[in-house]
Amino acid sequence: MKRICAIFVGCLSSILTSPTGAAEPVDYRRDIQPIWQQHCAKCHGAEEQNGGINFDDRASIFAEADSGKRPVVAGNVVASEVIKRVTSIDENLRMPPEVGPLSELQINTLKNWISQGAAWPQADVSNTQKAGTSSHWSFQPIADPQPPDVQDASWTSSPLDHFVQAKRESAGLEVGQDAEPVVLIRRATYGLTGLPPTPEEVEQFLEAVESPRGLEGAFSDLVDELLARPSYGERWGRHWMDWVRYADTAGDNSDFPIPQAYLYRNYIIDAFNGDVPYDRFLTEQIAGDLLPAESQEQRNRQTIATGYLAMARRFGSLVERYPWHLTIEDTIDNLGRTMLGLTLSCARCHDHKFDPITTRDYYGLYGIFASTRYPFPGIELFQSQRDFVPLIPAEPAVAAMRPYQAESDRLTAELDMLLTACRQRAMEDAARESHASLDEQRKMQDELDAMLIKARRAGEKLADHLKKIPPIPTAYAVQDAEPQDACIQIKGEPARPGAVVPRTFPKILGGQTLNEADANSSSGRLELASWIISPKNPLTARVIVNRVWQRHFGVGIVPSTSDFGLRGQVPTHPELLDWLATEFVRSGWSIKQLNRIIMNSRTYRLSSEDIKENLAHDPRNRYYWKFNRQRLDAESIRDTLLMISGTLDVTPLTEPYPIPPHSQWKYTQHHPFKDDYPSQKRSVYLMTKRLTARPYLQTFDGPDPNVCTSDRNQSVTPLQALYFFNDEFLHEQAGRFAAALDESADDDRIRAKKAFRTILCREPSTKESDFMLKHIAAAREQFEAETLANQQAWSSLVRTLLRLNEFVYVD
């Protein structure tokens, strides 16, 4: 090692002393390109551009790399990072990695080439794909396709059907029957509200079908009526909550509760019920606080909407090593998946391996969130909320804080100063680490540790002070912080800053940047929202219409609903996807209208019955020759149990959970927040904790509140069966319904029919009735006291009906 070093020093000095040199003129094509190709281009070439460097691309070699340095500075060997790296004695830095260093001759050739002006013939500019373009389907503009002609036009009842039928005809597959009206109303009611239709509603619908409105008219009316119910927002708001990984706790190791989180939940539900245009909905969640507001009420609503960003996961327990970069990663990850169908966060440590997303793109977004002040929900060693956004006008808010403000400012300044010092020291240490001895490294560590402890103490002081301040109404929401562009974090490590990247939208999606005035005065969130909903961005509309489609049919037109990238799946019906996206935008981004377009198609109204011949060719029903039978999700099962027992409380939860006041908080990783606040309300209103999942939700494939849950699994397990056999809650609800049944009629056949209709939404056949009555008779015999026997027998029948496949699956 030492020897190599000496040689390098020798070479370097010889070049420095004779800059023009007597060296042979170096020819790029003959002498340099082979070195690039053999030693560099595998990791820094057309395939991968690690560090933002591409030795196939002339411009990239003279431009600033992710590290902030230029690989080649013509005429300046010392400033050229390439030379620094091929001659480094530090194995972590030396290029090429893992294999031995370049030969002395090669290194000299490179140096000579650079000192001679680094000539690179223009003709050799690579013809590799230009950054910011891709031939991948999802990055192409949304087309406005016309519904195709079909052979048998008598089947179709909407333009949507044309797309589906044309495909199906070309595959030579026969279409199935239409679903029975009783099947349709159950499907639509669960689909839009997460609850079953009552027997009366079924009856009315069947009558309407027989009326002059006919099936299509009656069904269209039904869809309108369901969309107008408050339970629609609760159902579809829950879908959005799945995607934005909604929770009432922060996810740090003590799982701090966020009493204000519910405001964002209710905002979502209200937005779906009010059919807030989707482009507006996204804008409010990203930048609602930056939108104009005409009243305090409107301002509050828009502030609360940014709970979407606040909802990013929190990590760690120490104020002095608080990993904000992970929270920002979680923000970008969710925004990418949920809104754009892209896995952006792969680019945190390296350019995306598959998608045209670079590390620069990632840190271009990162700067926007680094310029955003996230609320701080508290951690083990900082037991207080901080930076929540007041929901009262500025003046009284300031007045309420006034008695405490000076002390808050003083303690905050002290903490910030210490944290800044720690950060600086950590970066200095990181830079020194590679050439420090083990003892020096340990000494550096000890010194930094001492500084960190000081910062921790300052944090504790501030938290203790903040806890004393009487609370004012606030939201778990974000605000703008000091605007800043972010540095690339080399290999995703915050202590290794690279080039500064201006805030920007990924190149492939338009590459818009902030103008200077906006860059200096704001985070850029409002602009980010406008880029996301811009017509230039082909993803946003496609992604949401596909998500809505998936929640109806069980599978998306693009099955990988959160990944439209190169590793995702391709659309089964690309024209249909574009047609839906175009119609959606044309309708003013109305989700309700999108639901209407989908549900009022004949495709939606198909029966789920199989056609044997089709199964052989298309077992997964990719051509939609039938409707996909689907298992009820966890919430629908629980809510239905409460509904049939008559104990479902349908009023929304408009208050925070009774979490103890924050002045009393003492949550630690030893005693994390674990409280639960059971209620008889719909499941969407149940407390959601990030660290302690409900066993019930785990058993029935509930959402993961830590990450975007694209779609729900529909698993079948023995533990689910045990739930239906023996769960106490289920037995209780069955008992309540049985008691009501027992009183409702004198005739067993009528009672049995009522039980059947309530649970399965249709009339039993004679055979089915006979089975039930036989069971009732046999069950009664099991109980001696007659008074008890009746109710027990009916309870037993109800439990049995709840176990049926027909209950748990929607045809």
Next chain:
Amino acid sequence: MSNQLIPRRSVIRSLLGGSLLMPGVLSELLAEDDPTGMRHPHHAAPAKSIIFIYATGGVSHIDTFDPKPTTKGRDGTGKDKLMGNIFGAKHNPRCGTEVSNLFPHLREVMDEICVIRSMKASHFDHSEATLGMHTGSATFARPSVGSWISYGLGTLNQNLPSFIVIAPHLPYGGTQVYASDFLPAVHQGTRVIPGADPIANLRPPGSSQRLQDLEYELADSLNRLHASSRAHDSALTARIKSFETAFQMQQSAPEAFDLTQEPAHIRNLYGLDRKMKGAGADFAWQCLVARRLVERGVRFIELIDTGSRPNWDSHGDMKEHADLAYNVDQPTAALVADLKRRGMLDNTIVFWATEFGRTPAREGQNGRGHHRDCFSVWLAGGGFKRGHVHGVTDEIGKYTVDDRVDVHDLHATILHQLGIDHERLTFRHAGRDFRLTDVHGRIVKEIIS
């Protein structure tokens, strides 16, 4: 016994069509969940099951399996506050492995055990390091190692879950430590709380066996009518079968947890019903049940001795370790010995771990802080070296001197002994293939016999 399963005709009929003709059904169910259909090991390997014993809170390596002397002023009174093992230690007379006096029973079975003293933790804090040890990721939610193994190998017994976690209290990280996350739900850990009702919903609240049989019969009739026009939907068939399995589980699971069937000498060996020190649950119950579950084909059993509080996190006083060790020492050693005597140890891994070690320097009055840079774990059976110590730490127990092993290496090696190639056990999720070991993991060949 009155609750012995006496299947009625319809039950028999349906069982013959289903789960009694196992082991076909569960693998079918699993195949349903798992389109990649990875059910067979990648290579021949000794181990078939694993018992993972997790000691929560960070066990001091210095005072247990990597004892450091207290000589030369290393008693915590010096300016450097360095403190050696305060409990004394001895070598196992046959293999020579030195273990502190906290674990006299385990010391006796050290001939069967491979201790790794050169572990490096994935984080310096409990929750993160606990998640790291269980999922390979200290930050983001990922499937548990038990879920991965269940996914990779399936189960040997359709009447019991393939991944069972016996935990009186939740550990740090909550339910995430045994969650299947993006793996199919059938692979999530089923938590068992020691006591009368170990698995939720195993007993009908109040209704009789006869009534349940009647209900079963009715459901079966109605389900069959429903299925007659839906014959090709495998999900419906799978769900009917899942009820048969659950029906069986009601019988077989309580039996698995019924320790009254164990003879007195075995109960004594494990120390069942000893008086526990402190608030601990009966760890002997957990160990003995674990053996019975392995016998019944459960793939992965995790035993957690304490929860997130109180536990081995002895910041204030190392003497807290004594009671905790007393509670687990005898039963754990008995488990190793019992498996050995029954010839089960060769294909069962017993893996003991904690999240990190404790500092060589005294903290507070007589405690120790969290220590990430080195700590000890041990493995027995399943083709691991017997009576072996791997890795060396420096003389105060602060840094690893040789053969550092990180959590990914440990996971890769355990999977290897179960016949799984950690680089090939993948699951496609959100656009990429995930692995338990992410992009890391080296098989520690040196500890394999």
